[in-house]
Amino acid sequence: MRGDTLTGPVEPDASIWTFPPAHTADENGLVGAGADLEPGTLLSAYGSGLFPMPLGDTLGWWSPDPRGVLPLSYLRVGRSLRRACRDFDIRVDHAFDQVIDACASPVRPHGWIDANIREAYLELHRLGWAHSVETWQDDELVGGLYGVAIGAFFAGESMFHSVPNASKVALVALVDAMKVTGGALIDVQWNTPHLESLGAVEIGRDDYLELLREAVDRPLAEVWARPMNFTLLDD
Template identity: 55%
Template sequence: MEPPASSWGFDDLADLDPADDLVAIGADLRPGTLLAAYRRGLFPMPSGDAHTPPYWFFPVRRAVLPLEAMVVSRSLRRSARTMEIRVDTAFDEVIAACGDPRRPDGWIDEGVVAGYQQLHELGWAHSVEAWRDGELVGGLYGVAIGGLFAGESMFHRATDASKVALLGLVSLLRDEHADCRLLDVQWRTDHLASLGVVELTRREYAARLTEALAVPLPRAFDGDAGPLMGRSAGPGE
Protein backbone atom coordinates (compact mmCIF):
# COMPACT_ATOMS: atom_id res chain seq x y z
CA MET A 1 0.00 0.00 0.00
CA GLU A 2 1.25 3.49 -0.82
CA PRO A 3 1.77 5.90 2.09
CA PRO A 4 -0.64 8.85 2.26
CA ALA A 5 0.55 12.05 0.61
CA SER A 6 0.67 13.81 3.97
CA SER A 7 3.40 11.43 5.13
CA TRP A 8 5.83 13.28 2.86
CA GLY A 9 5.55 16.35 5.06
CA PHE A 10 4.20 18.80 2.49
CA ASP A 11 0.81 19.44 0.92
CA ASP A 12 1.83 22.04 -1.64
CA LEU A 13 5.02 23.15 -3.38
CA ALA A 14 4.85 26.33 -1.34
CA ASP A 15 5.66 24.23 1.72
CA LEU A 16 9.09 23.32 0.30
CA ASP A 17 12.27 25.28 0.95
CA PRO A 18 12.84 27.24 -2.29
CA ALA A 19 16.61 26.94 -1.91
CA ASP A 20 17.02 23.27 -0.93
CA ASP A 21 16.73 20.23 -3.19
CA LEU A 22 16.43 17.92 -0.17
CA VAL A 23 12.81 17.77 1.01
CA ALA A 24 12.57 14.73 3.32
CA ILE A 25 14.52 12.06 5.19
CA GLY A 26 13.01 8.74 6.19
CA ALA A 27 10.65 6.01 4.96
CA ASP A 28 11.99 3.07 2.97
CA LEU A 29 12.57 1.87 -0.58
CA ARG A 30 9.62 -0.50 -0.82
CA PRO A 31 7.62 -0.40 -4.06
CA GLY A 32 4.64 1.48 -2.64
CA THR A 33 6.88 4.14 -1.11
CA LEU A 34 8.87 4.62 -4.31
CA LEU A 35 5.80 4.87 -6.53
CA ALA A 36 4.09 7.34 -4.20
CA ALA A 37 7.24 9.47 -4.20
CA TYR A 38 7.68 9.53 -7.99
CA ARG A 39 4.03 10.48 -8.44
CA ARG A 40 4.69 13.53 -6.25
CA GLY A 41 7.92 14.51 -7.97
CA LEU A 42 10.37 13.03 -5.45
CA PHE A 43 13.18 10.55 -5.89
CA PRO A 44 15.50 8.90 -3.32
CA MET A 45 19.23 8.85 -2.75
CA PRO A 46 20.96 6.78 -0.08
CA SER A 47 22.33 8.75 2.85
CA GLY A 48 25.67 6.97 2.79
CA ASP A 49 25.13 5.79 6.36
CA ALA A 50 23.67 2.35 6.94
CA HIS A 51 21.88 3.68 10.05
CA THR A 52 20.27 6.67 8.29
CA PRO A 53 17.16 6.22 6.10
CA PRO A 54 17.02 7.49 2.51
CA TYR A 55 17.12 11.14 1.51
CA TRP A 56 14.32 12.36 -0.77
CA PHE A 57 14.87 15.09 -3.33
CA PHE A 58 12.65 17.41 -5.35
CA PRO A 59 15.23 19.64 -7.08
CA VAL A 60 14.58 23.35 -7.22
CA ARG A 61 15.74 23.13 -10.85
CA ARG A 62 14.71 19.80 -12.40
CA ALA A 63 16.51 18.43 -15.45
CA VAL A 64 14.44 16.92 -18.24
CA LEU A 65 15.19 15.89 -21.81
CA PRO A 66 12.58 17.11 -24.32
CA LEU A 67 12.01 14.19 -26.67
CA GLU A 68 12.20 16.38 -29.76
CA ALA A 69 15.39 18.15 -28.65
CA MET A 70 17.99 15.42 -28.07
CA VAL A 71 21.25 16.44 -29.72
CA VAL A 72 22.59 13.61 -31.88
CA SER A 73 26.13 14.10 -33.13
CA ARG A 74 27.59 12.38 -36.18
CA SER A 75 29.74 10.18 -33.98
CA LEU A 76 26.70 9.14 -31.94
CA ARG A 77 24.81 8.28 -35.13
CA ARG A 78 27.74 6.11 -36.23
CA SER A 79 27.90 4.37 -32.86
CA ALA A 80 24.13 3.77 -32.86
CA ARG A 81 24.38 1.96 -36.19
CA THR A 82 26.70 -0.60 -34.58
CA MET A 83 24.43 -1.38 -31.61
CA GLU A 84 21.11 -3.03 -30.91
CA ILE A 85 18.60 -1.70 -28.39
CA ARG A 86 16.87 -4.14 -26.07
CA VAL A 87 14.41 -3.49 -23.25
CA ASP A 88 14.24 -5.43 -19.98
CA THR A 89 16.40 -8.34 -21.10
CA ALA A 90 19.22 -7.70 -18.58
CA PHE A 91 17.84 -5.44 -15.84
CA ASP A 92 19.90 -6.99 -13.04
CA GLU A 93 23.12 -6.66 -15.03
CA VAL A 94 22.35 -3.04 -15.91
CA ILE A 95 21.68 -1.94 -12.33
CA ALA A 96 24.72 -3.88 -11.11
CA ALA A 97 26.90 -2.08 -13.68
CA CYS A 98 25.41 1.28 -12.71
CA GLY A 99 26.16 0.47 -9.08
CA ASP A 100 29.72 -0.79 -9.62
CA PRO A 101 31.60 0.50 -6.56
CA ARG A 102 34.65 1.19 -8.73
CA ARG A 103 32.79 3.99 -10.52
CA PRO A 104 33.70 7.50 -9.38
CA ASP A 105 30.97 9.22 -7.37
CA GLY A 106 29.01 5.96 -7.15
CA TRP A 107 25.88 6.20 -5.02
CA ILE A 108 23.90 3.01 -5.71
CA ASP A 109 24.05 0.72 -2.69
CA GLU A 110 22.56 -2.69 -1.93
CA GLY A 111 19.34 -1.15 -0.64
CA VAL A 112 18.81 0.79 -3.86
CA VAL A 113 19.51 -2.29 -5.96
CA ALA A 114 17.05 -4.39 -3.95
CA GLY A 115 14.34 -1.71 -4.08
CA TYR A 116 14.49 -1.21 -7.83
CA GLN A 117 14.77 -4.94 -8.52
CA GLN A 118 11.46 -5.31 -6.69
CA LEU A 119 9.98 -2.51 -8.80
CA HIS A 120 11.24 -4.26 -11.92
CA GLU A 121 9.68 -7.56 -10.90
CA LEU A 122 6.37 -5.71 -10.47
CA GLY A 123 6.66 -4.08 -13.90
CA TRP A 124 7.50 -0.51 -12.84
CA ALA A 125 11.28 -0.29 -13.29
CA HIS A 126 12.89 -0.94 -16.67
CA SER A 127 16.23 -1.18 -18.39
CA VAL A 128 17.08 0.08 -21.87
CA GLU A 129 20.18 -1.71 -23.09
CA ALA A 130 22.78 -1.23 -25.83
CA TRP A 131 24.15 -4.49 -27.19
CA ARG A 132 26.95 -5.12 -29.69
CA ASP A 133 27.75 -8.55 -31.07
CA GLY A 134 25.75 -10.23 -28.34
CA GLU A 135 27.47 -8.31 -25.52
CA LEU A 136 25.88 -5.75 -23.22
CA VAL A 137 28.00 -2.62 -23.71
CA GLY A 138 25.84 0.05 -22.07
CA GLY A 139 22.45 0.88 -20.71
CA LEU A 140 20.25 2.78 -18.31
CA TYR A 141 17.44 2.05 -15.89
CA GLY A 142 14.52 4.03 -14.53
CA VAL A 143 10.91 4.04 -13.45
CA ALA A 144 7.97 4.28 -15.87
CA ILE A 145 4.59 5.48 -14.57
CA GLY A 146 2.14 6.47 -17.29
CA GLY A 147 3.94 9.05 -19.41
CA LEU A 148 6.76 9.61 -16.89
CA PHE A 149 10.11 7.92 -17.35
CA ALA A 150 12.32 8.80 -14.40
CA GLY A 151 15.87 7.95 -15.37
CA GLU A 152 18.05 6.83 -12.48
CA SER A 153 21.50 5.93 -13.81
CA MET A 154 23.39 4.80 -16.90
CA PHE A 155 26.68 3.10 -17.69
CA HIS A 156 28.88 2.26 -20.67
CA ARG A 157 31.55 -0.29 -21.51
CA ALA A 158 32.03 0.95 -25.07
CA THR A 159 32.29 4.46 -26.48
CA ASP A 160 28.88 6.20 -26.68
CA ALA A 161 27.01 3.11 -25.45
CA SER A 162 25.15 4.91 -22.64
CA LYS A 163 24.21 7.70 -25.05
CA VAL A 164 22.99 5.13 -27.57
CA ALA A 165 20.78 3.64 -24.84
CA LEU A 166 19.41 7.11 -24.10
CA LEU A 167 18.79 7.66 -27.80
CA GLY A 168 16.96 4.34 -27.87
CA LEU A 169 14.82 5.37 -24.92
CA VAL A 170 13.89 8.65 -26.61
CA SER A 171 12.89 6.71 -29.73
CA LEU A 172 10.70 4.36 -27.67
CA LEU A 173 8.93 7.30 -26.01
CA ARG A 174 8.13 9.00 -29.30
CA ASP A 175 4.60 7.80 -29.95
CA GLU A 176 1.17 9.37 -30.25
CA HIS A 177 1.47 10.63 -26.65
CA ALA A 178 5.00 12.02 -27.04
CA ASP A 179 3.92 15.62 -26.43
CA CYS A 180 2.72 14.66 -22.95
CA ARG A 181 5.57 12.34 -21.98
CA LEU A 182 8.21 13.45 -19.49
CA LEU A 183 11.79 12.15 -19.52
CA ASP A 184 13.23 13.12 -16.13
CA VAL A 185 17.01 13.02 -15.60
CA GLN A 186 17.02 14.65 -12.13
CA TRP A 187 19.90 17.15 -12.22
CA ARG A 188 21.56 19.02 -15.08
CA THR A 189 25.21 18.28 -15.81
CA ASP A 190 27.34 19.70 -18.60
CA HIS A 191 27.32 16.27 -20.23
CA LEU A 192 23.53 16.00 -20.15
CA ALA A 193 23.15 19.61 -21.31
CA SER A 194 25.25 18.75 -24.36
CA LEU A 195 22.60 16.14 -25.23
CA GLY A 196 19.74 18.66 -25.05
CA VAL A 197 18.72 18.49 -21.38
CA VAL A 198 17.00 21.61 -20.02
CA GLU A 199 15.82 22.69 -16.57
CA LEU A 200 12.32 23.27 -15.23
CA THR A 201 11.24 24.99 -12.03
CA ARG A 202 9.46 22.88 -9.44
CA ARG A 203 6.10 24.28 -10.49
CA GLU A 204 6.82 23.69 -14.17
CA TYR A 205 7.90 20.14 -13.41
CA ALA A 206 4.85 19.47 -11.24
CA ALA A 207 2.55 20.66 -14.03
CA ARG A 208 4.33 18.50 -16.61
CA LEU A 209 4.24 15.54 -14.23
CA THR A 210 0.47 15.81 -13.75
CA GLU A 211 0.02 15.82 -17.52
CA ALA A 212 2.39 12.90 -18.01
CA LEU A 213 0.77 10.67 -15.39
CA ALA A 214 -2.54 10.95 -17.24
CA VAL A 215 -1.31 9.18 -20.39
CA PRO A 216 -0.70 5.44 -20.86
CA LEU A 217 2.63 3.67 -20.73
CA PRO A 218 4.54 3.47 -24.01
CA ARG A 219 4.35 0.04 -25.62
CA ALA A 220 7.99 -0.68 -24.73
CA PHE A 221 7.15 -0.77 -21.02
CA ASP A 222 3.73 -2.39 -21.25
CA GLY A 223 3.92 -5.72 -19.50
CA ASP A 224 1.77 -7.32 -22.18
CA ALA A 225 4.42 -6.55 -24.80
CA GLY A 226 7.10 -8.65 -23.10
CA PRO A 227 10.85 -7.97 -23.44
CA LEU A 228 11.67 -6.07 -26.62
CA MET A 229 14.77 -6.91 -28.63
CA GLY A 230 16.33 -5.44 -31.70
CA ARG A 231 14.48 -2.14 -31.49
CA SER A 232 15.91 0.74 -33.48
CA ALA A 233 17.97 3.35 -31.67
CA GLY A 234 16.12 6.00 -33.60
CA PRO A 235 17.89 8.70 -35.59
CA GLY A 236 21.16 6.80 -35.60
CA GLU A 237 19.71 3.94 -37.60
Protein backbone atom coordinates (compact mmCIF):
# COMPACT_ATOMS: atom_id res chain seq x y z
CA MET A 1 0.00 0.00 0.00
CA ARG A 2 1.09 3.56 -0.59
CA GLY A 3 -0.53 6.73 0.68
CA ASP A 4 -0.06 10.27 1.85
CA THR A 5 -0.51 11.95 5.22
CA LEU A 6 -2.89 10.18 7.59
CA THR A 7 -6.19 11.96 8.07
CA GLY A 8 -9.47 11.14 9.78
CA PRO A 9 -13.16 11.79 9.23
CA VAL A 10 -14.74 15.08 10.29
CA GLU A 11 -17.60 14.77 12.76
CA PRO A 12 -20.78 16.32 11.33
CA ASP A 13 -23.53 18.05 13.27
CA ALA A 14 -25.74 15.61 15.16
CA SER A 15 -28.96 14.56 13.46
CA ILE A 16 -32.23 16.13 14.52
CA TRP A 17 -33.90 12.73 14.01
CA THR A 18 -34.14 9.73 16.31
CA PHE A 19 -34.58 6.33 14.66
CA PRO A 20 -36.75 3.53 16.04
CA PRO A 21 -34.76 0.47 17.15
CA ALA A 22 -33.78 -1.92 14.37
CA HIS A 23 -35.82 -4.74 15.91
CA THR A 24 -39.04 -2.79 15.25
CA ALA A 25 -38.66 -3.42 11.50
CA ASP A 26 -41.58 -4.98 9.66
CA GLU A 27 -41.38 -8.29 7.80
CA ASN A 28 -39.70 -6.55 4.86
CA GLY A 29 -37.05 -4.95 7.05
CA LEU A 30 -38.55 -1.44 6.95
CA VAL A 31 -37.99 0.46 10.19
CA GLY A 32 -39.39 3.84 9.19
CA ALA A 33 -39.78 6.46 6.47
CA GLY A 34 -38.88 10.11 6.15
CA ALA A 35 -36.07 12.00 7.92
CA ASP A 36 -33.23 13.38 5.76
CA LEU A 37 -29.86 12.53 4.24
CA GLU A 38 -27.72 14.88 6.30
CA PRO A 39 -24.33 13.39 7.26
CA GLY A 40 -25.26 13.13 10.94
CA THR A 41 -28.48 11.33 10.05
CA LEU A 42 -26.74 8.82 7.80
CA LEU A 43 -24.03 8.05 10.36
CA SER A 44 -26.61 7.66 13.12
CA ALA A 45 -28.54 5.23 10.92
CA TYR A 46 -25.54 3.09 10.03
CA GLY A 47 -24.44 2.99 13.65
CA SER A 48 -27.93 1.78 14.60
CA GLY A 49 -27.98 -1.00 12.01
CA LEU A 50 -30.11 0.86 9.43
CA PHE A 51 -29.47 2.02 5.88
CA PRO A 52 -31.44 4.29 3.52
CA MET A 53 -33.12 3.41 0.26
CA PRO A 54 -35.88 5.23 -1.63
CA LEU A 55 -39.43 4.15 -0.84
CA GLY A 56 -41.70 5.56 -3.49
CA ASP A 57 -41.55 9.34 -3.17
CA THR A 58 -39.97 9.26 0.28
CA LEU A 59 -36.98 7.71 2.01
CA GLY A 60 -37.07 4.32 3.71
CA TRP A 61 -34.76 3.15 6.49
CA TRP A 62 -34.12 -0.57 6.48
CA SER A 63 -32.80 -3.30 8.75
CA PRO A 64 -33.46 -6.65 7.05
CA ASP A 65 -33.48 -9.90 8.99
CA PRO A 66 -31.51 -11.90 8.01
CA ARG A 67 -28.72 -9.47 7.12
CA GLY A 68 -26.13 -10.03 4.41
CA VAL A 69 -22.51 -9.76 5.53
CA LEU A 70 -19.16 -10.75 4.06
CA PRO A 71 -16.88 -12.12 6.80
CA LEU A 72 -13.32 -11.27 5.84
CA SER A 73 -12.21 -14.89 6.21
CA TYR A 74 -15.06 -16.17 4.02
CA LEU A 75 -14.05 -14.48 0.77
CA ARG A 76 -13.92 -16.99 -2.08
CA VAL A 77 -11.36 -16.22 -4.76
CA GLY A 78 -10.96 -18.90 -7.40
CA ARG A 79 -7.87 -19.26 -9.54
CA SER A 80 -9.39 -17.43 -12.49
CA LEU A 81 -10.45 -14.47 -10.35
CA ARG A 82 -7.07 -14.29 -8.63
CA ARG A 83 -5.42 -14.28 -12.06
CA ALA A 84 -7.81 -11.53 -13.15
CA CYS A 85 -6.66 -9.43 -10.19
CA ARG A 86 -3.31 -9.02 -11.94
CA ASP A 87 -5.01 -7.22 -14.82
CA PHE A 88 -6.08 -4.22 -12.73
CA ASP A 89 -4.57 -1.38 -10.74
CA ILE A 90 -6.35 -0.84 -7.42
CA ARG A 91 -6.89 2.65 -6.04
CA VAL A 92 -8.76 3.88 -2.98
CA ASP A 93 -10.59 7.22 -2.99
CA HIS A 94 -9.05 8.51 -6.21
CA ALA A 95 -12.34 8.86 -8.11
CA PHE A 96 -15.24 8.58 -5.66
CA ASP A 97 -17.51 10.84 -7.71
CA GLN A 98 -16.93 8.78 -10.85
CA VAL A 99 -17.69 5.55 -9.00
CA ILE A 100 -20.99 6.77 -7.59
CA ASP A 101 -21.96 8.21 -10.97
CA ALA A 102 -21.28 4.86 -12.64
CA CYS A 103 -23.29 3.06 -9.95
CA ALA A 104 -26.14 5.54 -10.51
CA SER A 105 -26.21 5.10 -14.29
CA PRO A 106 -29.85 5.16 -15.49
CA VAL A 107 -29.17 2.28 -17.88
CA ARG A 108 -28.63 -0.10 -14.95
CA PRO A 109 -31.69 -2.15 -13.93
CA HIS A 110 -33.32 -1.50 -10.55
CA GLY A 111 -31.46 1.78 -10.10
CA TRP A 112 -32.07 3.59 -6.82
CA ILE A 113 -29.29 6.20 -6.57
CA ASP A 114 -31.01 9.50 -7.30
CA ALA A 115 -29.57 13.02 -7.22
CA ASN A 116 -30.29 13.46 -3.51
CA ILE A 117 -28.56 10.23 -2.55
CA ARG A 118 -25.63 11.05 -4.82
CA GLU A 119 -25.10 14.44 -3.20
CA ALA A 120 -25.50 13.01 0.31
CA TYR A 121 -22.73 10.45 -0.20
CA LEU A 122 -20.49 12.96 -1.94
CA GLU A 123 -20.77 15.07 1.20
CA LEU A 124 -20.01 12.04 3.38
CA HIS A 125 -16.95 11.47 1.21
CA ARG A 126 -15.83 15.08 1.59
CA LEU A 127 -16.08 14.62 5.36
CA GLY A 128 -14.04 11.41 5.22
CA TRP A 129 -16.77 8.83 5.93
CA ALA A 130 -17.66 7.48 2.47
CA HIS A 131 -15.02 5.75 0.36
CA SER A 132 -14.44 4.04 -2.96
CA VAL A 133 -12.33 1.08 -4.00
CA GLU A 134 -11.57 1.33 -7.71
CA THR A 135 -10.22 -0.90 -10.46
CA TRP A 136 -8.28 0.77 -13.26
CA GLN A 137 -6.79 -0.34 -16.57
CA ASP A 138 -4.43 1.94 -18.52
CA ASP A 139 -5.48 4.85 -16.29
CA GLU A 140 -9.16 4.28 -17.10
CA LEU A 141 -11.67 3.59 -14.34
CA VAL A 142 -13.35 0.27 -15.24
CA GLY A 143 -14.97 -0.83 -11.99
CA GLY A 144 -15.38 -0.18 -8.32
CA LEU A 145 -17.55 0.03 -5.25
CA TYR A 146 -18.39 2.60 -2.62
CA GLY A 147 -19.69 2.60 0.92
CA VAL A 148 -19.42 4.06 4.40
CA ALA A 149 -16.71 3.29 6.96
CA ILE A 150 -17.15 3.73 10.71
CA GLY A 151 -14.32 2.32 12.79
CA ALA A 152 -13.67 -1.24 11.61
CA PHE A 153 -17.09 -1.42 9.90
CA PHE A 154 -17.75 -0.92 6.18
CA ALA A 155 -21.26 -0.65 4.74
CA GLY A 156 -21.13 -1.52 1.06
CA GLU A 157 -23.63 0.50 -0.96
CA SER A 158 -23.16 -0.28 -4.65
CA MET A 159 -20.66 -1.52 -7.21
CA PHE A 160 -20.20 -1.39 -10.99
CA HIS A 161 -18.03 -2.73 -13.78
CA SER A 162 -17.48 -1.87 -17.43
CA VAL A 163 -15.16 -4.80 -18.15
CA PRO A 164 -15.44 -8.40 -16.87
CA ASN A 165 -14.35 -9.07 -13.27
CA ALA A 166 -13.67 -5.41 -12.47
CA SER A 167 -16.22 -5.15 -9.64
CA LYS A 168 -15.27 -8.58 -8.27
CA VAL A 169 -11.63 -7.50 -8.11
CA ALA A 170 -12.68 -4.33 -6.28
CA LEU A 171 -14.41 -6.50 -3.69
CA VAL A 172 -11.33 -8.70 -3.34
CA ALA A 173 -9.28 -5.54 -2.83
CA LEU A 174 -11.72 -4.27 -0.20
CA VAL A 175 -11.43 -7.49 1.80
CA ASP A 176 -7.64 -7.65 1.43
CA ALA A 177 -7.31 -4.02 2.52
CA MET A 178 -9.53 -4.48 5.56
CA LYS A 179 -7.68 -7.63 6.57
CA VAL A 180 -4.34 -5.87 6.82
CA THR A 181 -5.46 -2.47 8.14
CA GLY A 182 -7.78 -3.36 11.01
CA GLY A 183 -11.16 -3.89 9.37
CA ALA A 184 -13.68 -6.30 10.89
CA LEU A 185 -17.15 -6.25 9.30
CA ILE A 186 -18.46 -5.74 5.75
CA ASP A 187 -22.22 -5.23 5.49
CA VAL A 188 -23.78 -6.11 2.12
CA GLN A 189 -27.35 -5.42 3.31
CA TRP A 190 -29.32 -7.99 1.31
CA ASN A 191 -27.42 -11.04 0.13
CA THR A 192 -27.57 -11.98 -3.56
CA PRO A 193 -26.46 -15.08 -5.49
CA HIS A 194 -23.57 -13.03 -6.90
CA LEU A 195 -22.36 -11.96 -3.45
CA GLU A 196 -22.99 -15.43 -2.04
CA SER A 197 -20.71 -16.89 -4.70
CA LEU A 198 -17.95 -14.66 -3.32
CA GLY A 199 -18.50 -15.69 0.30
CA ALA A 200 -21.29 -13.48 1.63
CA VAL A 201 -23.62 -15.10 4.17
CA GLU A 202 -26.81 -14.22 6.03
CA ILE A 203 -26.94 -13.78 9.80
CA GLY A 204 -29.74 -12.86 12.18
CA ARG A 205 -30.37 -9.24 13.10
CA ASP A 206 -29.34 -9.67 16.74
CA ASP A 207 -26.03 -11.24 15.71
CA TYR A 208 -25.48 -8.48 13.17
CA LEU A 209 -26.13 -5.72 15.69
CA GLU A 210 -23.66 -7.28 18.13
CA LEU A 211 -20.95 -7.46 15.45
CA LEU A 212 -21.78 -3.90 14.41
CA ARG A 213 -21.40 -2.53 17.94
CA GLU A 214 -18.02 -4.20 18.27
CA ALA A 215 -16.80 -2.97 14.87
CA VAL A 216 -17.81 0.69 15.16
CA ASP A 217 -16.10 0.94 18.55
CA ARG A 218 -12.76 -0.04 17.06
CA PRO A 219 -10.27 2.39 15.46
CA LEU A 220 -10.81 3.38 11.86
CA ALA A 221 -9.31 0.86 9.44
CA GLU A 222 -6.17 2.55 8.15
CA VAL A 223 -7.06 1.96 4.51
CA TRP A 224 -9.65 4.75 4.80
CA ALA A 225 -7.31 7.27 6.39
CA ARG A 226 -5.68 8.46 3.16
CA PRO A 227 -5.93 8.13 -0.64
CA MET A 228 -4.07 4.96 -1.52
CA ASN A 229 -2.87 2.61 -4.22
CA PHE A 230 -3.18 -1.01 -3.19
CA THR A 231 -1.35 -4.23 -4.08
CA LEU A 232 -3.50 -7.33 -3.69
CA LEU A 233 -2.44 -10.20 -1.46
CA ASP A 234 -1.14 -13.31 -3.22
CA ASP A 235 -3.04 -16.02 -1.30
